[in-house]
Amino acid sequence: MLKFDGVHTHYGNIEALKGIDIKINQGEIVTLIGANGAGKTTTLMTLMGIPQASKGTVTFEGEDITHKATDKIVSNGIAVSPEGRRIFPRMTVYENLQMGAITTKPEYFDADLKKVLGLFPRLEERIDQRGGTLSGGEQQMLAIGRALMARPRLLLMDEPSLGLAPLVVRQIFEIIKEINEQGMTVFLVEQNAFHALKLAHRGYVLVNGEVTMSGTGEELLASSEVRAAYLEGGH
Amino acid sequence: MSVNNQKNDMLALLKDAGIAGLIAAALALPLAGFKTFDVNGTLTAEPRFHWVLVAAIVTFVGRFTISIGQRTFFSSFSKAAGSSAGSIGAFIKKNQTTLAILLLTAAIIFPFSPMANRHSLDLAVYVLIYVMLGWGLNIVVGLAGLLDLGYVAFYAVGAYSYALLATNFDLSFWICLPMAGIFAASFGVILGFPVLRLRGDYLAIVTLGFGEIIRVVLLNWYSLTGGPDGISSIPKPTFFGMAVFSRNAQDGLPPFHELMNIEYSTLNKFIFYYFLILILALVTNFFTLRIRKLPVGRAWEALREDEIACRSLGINPTNTKLTAFAIGAMFAGFAGSFFATRQGFISPESFTFIESAIILAIVVLGGMGSQVGVVIAAIVLVLGPELIRELQEFRMLAFGGAMVLIMVWRPRGLLAFREPTLKLDGQDKKGDGT
Numbered sequence: 001m002l003k004f005d006g007v008h009t010h011y012g013n014i015e016a017l018k019g020i021d022i023k024i025n026q027g028e029i030v031t032l033i034g035a036n037g038a039g040k041t042t043t044l045m046t047l048m049g050i051p052q053a054s055k056g057t058v059t060f061e062g063e064d065i066t067h068k069a070t071d072k073i074v075s076n077g078i079a080v081s082p083e084g085r086r087i088f089p090r091m092t093v094y095e096n097l098q099m100g101a102i103t104t105k106p107e108y109f110d111a112d113l114k115k116v117l118g119l120f121p122r123l124e125e126r127i128d129q130r131g132g133t134l135s136g137g138e139q140q141m142l143a144i145g146r147a148l149m150a151r152p153r154l155l156l157m158d159e160p161s162l163g164l165a166p167l168v169v170r171q172i173f174e175i176i177k178e179i180n181e182q183g184m185t186v187f188l189v190e191q192n193a194f195h196a197l198k199l200a201h202r203g204y205v206l207v208n209g210e211v212t213m214s215g216t217g218e219e220l221l222a223s224s225e226v227r228a229a230y231l232e233g234g235h
Numbered sequence: 236m237s238v239n240n241q242k243n244d245m246l247a248l249l250k251d252a253g254i255a256g257l258i259a260a261a262l263a264l265p266l267a268g269f270k271t272f273d274v275n276g277t278l279t280a281e282p283r284f285h286w287v288l289v290a291a292i293v294t295f296v297g298r299f300t301i302s303i304g305q306r307t308f309f310s311s312f313s314k315a316a317g318s319s320a321g322s323i324g325a326f327i328k329k330n331q332t333t334l335a336i337l338l339l340t341a342a343i344i345f346p347f348s349p350m351a352n353r354h355s356l357d358l359a360v361y362v363l364i365y366v367m368l369g370w371g372l373n374i375v376v377g378l379a380g381l382l383d384l385g386y387v388a389f390y391a392v393g394a395y396s397y398a399l400l401a402t403n404f405d406l407s408f409w410i411c412l413p414m415a416g417i418f419a420a421s422f423g424v425i426l427g428f429p430v431l432r433l434r435g436d437y438l439a440i441v442t443l444g445f446g447e448i449i450r451v452v453l454l455n456w457y458s459l460t461g462g463p464d465g466i467s468s469i470p471k472p473t474f475f476g477m478a479v480f481s482r483n484a485q486d487g488l489p490p491f492h493e494l495m496n497i498e499y500s501t502l503n504k505f506i507f508y509y510f511l512i513l514i515l516a517l518v519t520n521f522f523t524l525r526i527r528k529l530p531v532g533r534a535w536e537a538l539r540e541d542e543i544a545c546r547s548l549g550i551n552p553t554n555t556k557l558t559a560f561a562i563g564a565m566f567a568g569f570a571g572s573f574f575a576t577r578q579g580f581i582s583p584e585s586f587t588f589i590e591s592a593i594i595l596a597i598v599v600l601g602g603m604g605s606q607v608g609v610v611i612a613a614i615v616l617v618l619g620p621e622l623i624r625e626l627q628e629f630r631m632l633a634f635g636g637a638m639v640l641i642m643v644w645r646p647r648g649l650l651a652f653r654e655p656t657l658k659l660d661g662q663d664k665k666g667d668g669t
Contacts, residue, residue: 050546074549086544088537099537102530103549150549 001026001185002047002078002154007056009039009046016042018209019056024154024187029180031188031196031217033230034206040189041083043206044158048080049073060154075103079152083159085143089132093123096131096142100149108151116145119175137168144175154185161192173199193230197221205229248302256295263290331607338610342513346506356505360512360577362617364570367516369597369609371566374523376595377604378532379559380539382439385426385446386594389419389564391453391586393571398466398581399459408472412572419568420561422449427560431553434542446591453583465582471504472511472576480504508577515573519566520606526562535559536604593617600641602648611649615641 002024009017016039024030034040046053049070058066065073074080079100088096097116101109117124120141126134131142140160147155157176161169173195180186190196197203197217205213205226213220220226268287269280345351345359368390375383393415400411430441453460460466471480478494479485480503491507492499526532534555537545542552575581597616601608620634641649 048547069551070546071549071551074547079549080547082544082547086541086547088540088544090540091536095533099533099548102534102537146548 001061002187003057003059004043004047005057005059007043007046007053007058009042009051010054011042011051016209017046017053020206020209020211022204022211024185026185027180027183028202029176029186029188029200031190031200031203032206033190033193033196033203033220033226035229036191037208038206039209040191040206041158042209044080044156044187044189047073047078047156071103074150077151077153078156079147079150079154080156081140081143081147081158081160084162085136085139087131087134087139087142087146090130092128092130093134093142094127096146097123097149100146101151104149104151109149112149112151116148119148119178120145136164137171140164140168140172141175144172144179148179148184152184154187155179156187156189158189159191160188161190161195169195193226194221197226248299251302252295252299255298256291259294260287260291263287334607339517346509351502351506353502353505356502356509358618358621360505360508362613363509363512363516364574365594365597365617366610366613367512367519367570368567368594369601369613370516370519370523370606371563371570372594372598373601373604373606373609374526374535374566375559375563376598378523378527378539379535379556379563381430381556381559382435383442383560383563384439384588384591384595385442385444385449386563386567387586387588387590388426388446388449389422389567390571390574390590391449391583392419392422392564393568394575394581394586395453395460395466395571396568397572397575398469401470401576402466402468407476408470408572408576409476412569415572416565416568419571420565423560423562423564424557426564427557431556443588443591446588450583450586453586461582463582463584465580465584466575467580469575469579469581471579472507474507480507512570512573512577515569519569522562522566523606531555531558596638600638600648602645602650605648605650608648608650 002022004020004022006019006021007017008015008019020039020043022030022032022043032040032043045051047058047065049065049068053066056066057064060073060076060078063076065076068076088099091099097113098109101112104112117127122138123141123145126138131139134142144155144157144160147157160172160176164172169192176186176188177199188196188200197220200217202216203214203220204211205220213223213225215223221231264287267290268282268284270283271278271280273279346356368386372383372386375381375386396415396418397408397411400406400414401408406414426442426445430438433441454462456462473479473488474491474494477488478491479488480491482490482499484490484493490499491503497503523532527536534545534550535558537548537550538552538555538559545552545555574585578585593616597609597612600616601610601612616638619637620630623630623633626633
């Protein structure tokens, strides 16, 4: 469904991605793990076209999207729940969800809203509350819900567990699993390697802009290198 | 021990107030210490140092009282003031529709009331021009969050395009009005392109520069704009092309009073201006209220809140910003052509930076994005200085002081709440009410 072929990305003179290859199949949860500065977010950003890849190609459903504008990529069927959630704090939950649906046809709105509120009953309780007044976990739910309102076929998530309590992280990952079971392909970028690998069908490990390992979630969880680098220290 | 502390405190406060008094004296010496006279063409100054003394003493006593007060009852007082302000905001919010209808009725009845005379109608028109400009700028600053310090440039473009079209090509006001809007909007797009990548302070500086460029071009392009002499004898608008507002028929059009079968009065013309700008302003308002509910309007608001999130939702920030600039500029263009036709004379003098500053102050003082706030702020900022004319040279001092006080009292503007544009049916009772 989505393919990175030897993608290089530069920030000025700094090469952040040094030729990565990643493949995501329909219906999978694929996770990308790595330390700070490994290039996880850059991978997502390259996919979204800010910045665009300097070498290599990104293809989505057979179409080359390497040099497409961000808004075209979104309307192609890729939605993102960005790092740090970035909900609109002065807009209500309802308006936030509406913003997510801004690229879709209005006739889908009611059904989509019902679906998202079904996934996140908490959001329904807070529907007229301003985004800024929600707790961190609720904001993350809102960010995911907002992304789903765009009717994507591929959902990108950048660090959905960032700054959340362990219990809430588990809830969020439960929901990601549920979304996936309903047929959504998910590309999950995470620092929380343990949870991410447990959830994911397949995973890639990114170190200094290069993919050093890949395999199924269980394989990576069992691998001694992954354990040593990301899972030691009481996770 | 505590007595000693209090004594030290007192000394510190006195010292603080003393410094404030000295600064006030130093400032007052050049500002109020001399009164200037024009004696036979030469400027002479007469010292009046007692004024300096008064300023110093007032500042000293004031500063001392405030700092004592801050320790005792002031904190509770300001809290009370804040909550009363909050309840005013809540009251306005609750009765918004009623209030809007009342304001509108008052605005419609006003020209037929005994209060209406040439002077009051002129003032009302003046206020309404600023209300319209405030609403127009509110689209750019309040909704899209693009700080524009050169808004007056579009106002100037509108005014000059009407003046030039009408004087050179003999086109009527009703044809020129939309054209002025289109010209101003295209200037908005021209400004929009280079500043698309800029944000915040950088954007403000570039817009400021743009405003000055327009003014300087108008000033120096003598062959077209008449430079500092401006353009005079700009034609007055007709009554929708059916009648003129003079005693006798002109250009084959009958006079208004004959068409309407009423007594001739010079007021007719001013009442017509009043309603013309009222309608233009209301069109701006309804347009803004409507567009906030459409995708492009929501995209503006989203852009103000978080540009990166907007991109991730598939909004094209380029188009969004350009439409905000263009539409905001268009309304300034309408207001500009009305201004030109009402004044009958325009020159670059009318489009200086201070105009941009006043319009921006109206938007900020009203509470960014609040439509009713703009009306109140325009009345305060435009009528206020007119009402305190008796203060003569201290007028602007009092005006500035009042603005500072208002912003201390309501730091986020007079009506700083954002009304959600949409609600889920049957969910009206819920919500956090902020």
